[in-house]
Amino acid sequence: MRYREALGLALREEMERDENVFIMGEDVGVFQGAFKVTAGLLEEFGEKRVRDTPISENTIVGMGVGSAMAGLRPVVEIMTINFALLAMDQVVNHAAAIHYMFGGQVKVPLVVRMPQGGGHQLGPTHSHSLEAMFLHVPGLLVAVPSTAADAHGLLKAAIRDDNPVIFIEHEALYGRKGEVEEGAEPLRFGQAAVRREGEDVTVVGISRMAVTAGAAAETLASEHSISAEVIDPRTLRPLDLDTIIESVKKTNRAVIVEEGWPHGGVGANLAALIQEQAFDWLDAPVLRVTGADVPMPYSKPLEQAAFPHEEHVVAAALASLGRDS
Amino acid sequence: MHSLPEEATSREVLAKMSLIRRFEERAGEMYAQAKVGGFLHLCIGEEATVVGATQALRETDYMMSTYREHGQALARGTSPEAVMAELFGKEGGCSRGRGGSMHLFDLEKRFLGGYGIVGGNLPLAAGVAFASDYTGTEDVTVCMMGDGATNQGTFGESMNLAALWSLPVVYMVINNQFGMGTAIHRHSAITDLSKKAEGMGVPGVKCDGMDVLDVHACVTEAVRKAREERSPQLVEAVTYRFRGHSMADPEEYRSKEEVAEWRKRDPVLAFAGRLVEEGVVTEDEVTKIDEESIARVDAAVEFADESPFPPLDSLYDDLYVMGGQVQGWYSVDERSPETHRGEDEREAGKVAQDLAEAGAAHASDEPADEEQDLSYRRGEDG
Ligand SMILES: Cc1ncc(C[n+]2csc(CCOP(=O)(O)OP(=O)(O)O)c2C)c(N)n1
Numbered sequence: 205m206r207y208r209e210a211l212g213l214a215l216r217e218e219m220e221r222d223e224n225v226f227i228m229g230e231d232v233g234v235f236q237g238a239f240k241v242t243a244g245l246l247e248e249f250g251e252k253r254v255r256d257t258p259i260s261e262n263t264i265v266g267m268g269v270g271s272a273m274a275g276l277r278p279v280v281e282i283m284t285i286n287f288a289l290l291a292m293d294q295v296v297n298h299a300a301a302i303h304y305m306f307g308g309q310v311k312v313p314l315v316v317r318m319p320q321g322g323g324h325q326l327g328p329t330h331s332h333s334l335e336a337m338f339l340h341v342p343g344l345l346v347a348v349p350s351t352a353a354d355a356h357g358l359l360k361a362a363i364r365d366d367n368p369v370i371f372i373e374h375e376a377l378y379g380r381k382g383e384v385e386e387g388a389e390p391l392r393f394g395q396a397a398v399r400r401e402g403e404d405v406t407v408v409g410i411s412r413m414a415v416t417a418g419a420a421a422e423t424l425a426s427e428h429s430i431s432a433e434v435i436d437p438r439t440l441r442p443l444d445l446d447t448i449i450e451s452v453k454k455t456n457r458a459v460i461v462e463e464g465w466p467h468g469g470v471g472a473n474l475a476a477l478i479q480e481q482a483f484d485w486l487d488a489p490v491l492r493v494t495g496a497d498v499p500m501p502y503s504k505p506l507e508q509a510a511f512p513h514e515e516h517v518v519a520a521a522l523a524s525l526g527r528d529s
Numbered sequence: 530m531h532s533l534p535e536e537a538t539s540r541e542v543l544a545k546m547s548l549i550r551r552f553e554e555r556a557g558e559m560y561a562q563a564k565v566g567g568f569l570h571l572c573i574g575e576e577a578t579v580v581g582a583t584q585a586l587r588e589t590d591y592m593m594s595t596y597r598e599h600g601q602a603l604a605r606g607t608s609p610e611a612v613m614a615e616l617f618g619k620e621g622g623c624s625r626g627r628g629g630s631m632h633l634f635d636l637e638k639r640f641l642g643g644y645g646i647v648g649g650n651l652p653l654a655a656g657v658a659f660a661s662d663y664t665g666t667e668d669v670t671v672c673m674m675g676d677g678a679t680n681q682g683t684f685g686e687s688m689n690l691a692a693l694w695s696l697p698v699v700y701m702v703i704n705n706q707f708g709m710g711t712a713i714h715r716h717s718a719i720t721d722l723s724k725k726a727e728g729m730g731v732p733g734v735k736c737d738g739m740d741v742l743d744v745h746a747c748v749t750e751a752v753r754k755a756r757e758e759r760s761p762q763l764v765e766a767v768t769y770r771f772r773g774h775s776m777a778d779p780e781e782y783r784s785k786e787e788v789a790e791w792r793k794r795d796p797v798l799a800f801a802g803r804l805v806e807e808g809v810v811t812e813d814e815v816t817k818i819d820e821e822s823i824a825r826v827d828a829a830v831e832f833a834d835e836s837p838f839p840p841l842d843s844l845y846d847d848l849y850v851m852g853g854q855v856q857g858w859y860s861v862d863e864r865s866p867e868t869h870r871g872e873d874e875r876e877a878g879k880v881a882q883d884l885a886e887a888g889a890a891h892a893s894d895e896p897a898d899e900e901q902d903l904s905y906r907r908g909e910d911g
Binding site for chain 1: 566619624627629709716843886888891
């Protein structure tokens with residue numbers, strides 16, 4: 205089933221399981237969701253549990269926080285990650301802080317779902333990859349699923365979790381197919397997936413870049429006889445650092461691939477953690493492959509040049525091994 | 530019923546509406562041919578709101594709009610060539626291909642932008658009006674938004690400040706009765722949007738958005754009050770978009786009958802009909818104006834086709850205003866493994882350049898059917 209259908213299935217299963225789970229967001233009901241993730245849910249669960257909201261991101265998220273404090277399990281959909289920036293106050297000052305600042309008296313079991321990513325020419329206000337912004341905030345959990353099965357399993361886990369979860373989907377992944385077991389148990393946050401085992405270099409791919417890293421590993425094997433280990437952390441908070449460090453201790457090299465901006469990015473953070481914990485094992489600097497450090501341009505060739513492709517990952521892996529591309 | 534303006538003005542108004550109509554139709558065709566990417570929002574059906582408002586402004590007044598703004602740019606005088614080239618993502622576009630359909634801009638015409646974030650333009654407009662006031666000019670800012678945008682926090686916040694500080698701004702709600710697939714009565718508690726800012730100190734009027742003369746009369750008066758009385762105003766123009774929210778929206782949230790009913794009030798045909806009826810132009814002249822519009826749009830497509838894509842080494846152009854300030858790592862390109870200065874991509878090393886080219890080469894990739902998701906082209910919008 206497709207990634208989008210896997211998400212829809214997870215929503216359906218959790219709504220059937222728990223009366224307190226409800227969905228709200230812009231055009232999630234009658235319009236069936238901007239990317240059709242919520243297709244059919246209004247019909248199945250009715251307007252009480254599938255709510256079309258006005259265009260009011262900060263307030264929708266804030267109502268999610270409030271209703272979660274009062275015992276519900278809201279799943280708020282934001283159409284595109286850039287629009288979540290309008291809700292940053294509720295996310296950072298409220299959702300993330302409330303359990304802590306009130307001394308643990310109240311919890312915020314909220315899920316905010318949204319897609320990110322470039323490649324569809326949606327331009328400088330609709331195409332960014334902002335997982336690093338959410339990763340930065342203590343109190344939030346952050347998921348970045350790259351496969352249909354992970355989308356399903358992690359969304360179920362997110363809904364059942366008692367913490368606020370930022371659930372980041374990817375526009376380019378919605379149509380990708382993968383095996384999903386209906387009714388499967390939730391996955392656990394904080395467990396990385398080793399997508400491919402290898403000996404020579406560790407490649408960590410975030411969100412859609414886990415897929416790109418996988419493709420690069422194929423090329424590294426077939427054209428350069430290099431065996432890359434590909435790791436998809438799946439969640440950034442909590443982070444399964446152990447799996448990454450173990451891999452780096454084996455390969456002695458690391459390349460981190462993300463679509464977001466380089467300054468203060470996920471890779472910057474991960475590179476710091478790796479050098480702190482595995483410095484003696486490293487045979488080369490930790491390298492990053494990131495999106496270009498610009499607002500996403502609309503023009504197709506510029507846009508394509510502004511986010512990483514397979515060849516960028518291959519080049520970085522070769523560089524970490526001291527080989528020319 | 531308003532009486533017609535002078536003959537020359539009447540012709541100009543019809544020509545502008547006709548150009549916008551033909552431009553939008555062609556833009557839709559170009560999208561179907563994949564010459565235009567991303568999201569494309571057409572204003573077909575809403576031409577009277579655009580032209581009626583623009584005609585009420587002086588050249589020195591400012592206009593700001595949403596992502597549904599090709600018409601506003603054209604009505605302000607931006608060339609169809611520059612707008613079409615922007616839609617094509619070409620260097621000759623009015624935003625040099627960086628912004629696309631949702632982010633047109635033309636400083637010279639004082640069209641201060643289309644904005645892709647719903648409600649994001651409202652505070653900006655208050656700020657522009659503040660600057661006009663501050664510098665002691667007579668300029669007025671007209672800021673357009675959709676009905677859906679009136680639900681953003683920026684709506685209330687901008688209205689209050691505009692009223693509190695007596696700013697020369699006119700907010701104009703182009704009420705096409707839907708925010709994407711959500712009908713107005715399902716998204717706004719108050720559906721008479723002309724009243725929505727009253728409690729914040731901004732009085733409003735409602736006009737018939739299918740009648741260019743009514744829009745013009747209401748906006749003219751609102752602009753006068755903003756200019757002379759320093760009193761911000763709200764104008765609600767009730768209209769209807771004949772097409773989907775963006776291209777190929779399946780429009781399952783409204784009935785074909787409803788659309789057909791509104792199409793009977795086609796603002797371009799209605800105005801043309803009236804001009805003929807009152808003997809200002811002949812049927813033949815109407816046809817001629819239409820043909821001229823089509824020819825203008827043909828030329829625009831030709832220009833856009835021939836305009837080059839932005840060069841790859843211009844990726845970092847205009848990120849910062851580079852003057853005599855301290856040099857440093859303003860920007861950094863981590864797509865390539867070699868070290869480089871970063872702040873000027875044009876000085877990047879060969880590896881970085883090769884990789885940029887390799888990435889850009891993906892622009893010609895045809896989507897592989899099964900794996901690729903084309904839903905975004907089916908108008909599933911964000
Ligand atoms: C902050 C934000 N939220 C959501 C969107 C997605 N979106 C784009 S247009 C639109 C509907 C806007 O409706 P309205 O304001 O009535 O304007 P119209 O499109 O009808 O002209 C939505 C929800 C957005 N662009 N920005």
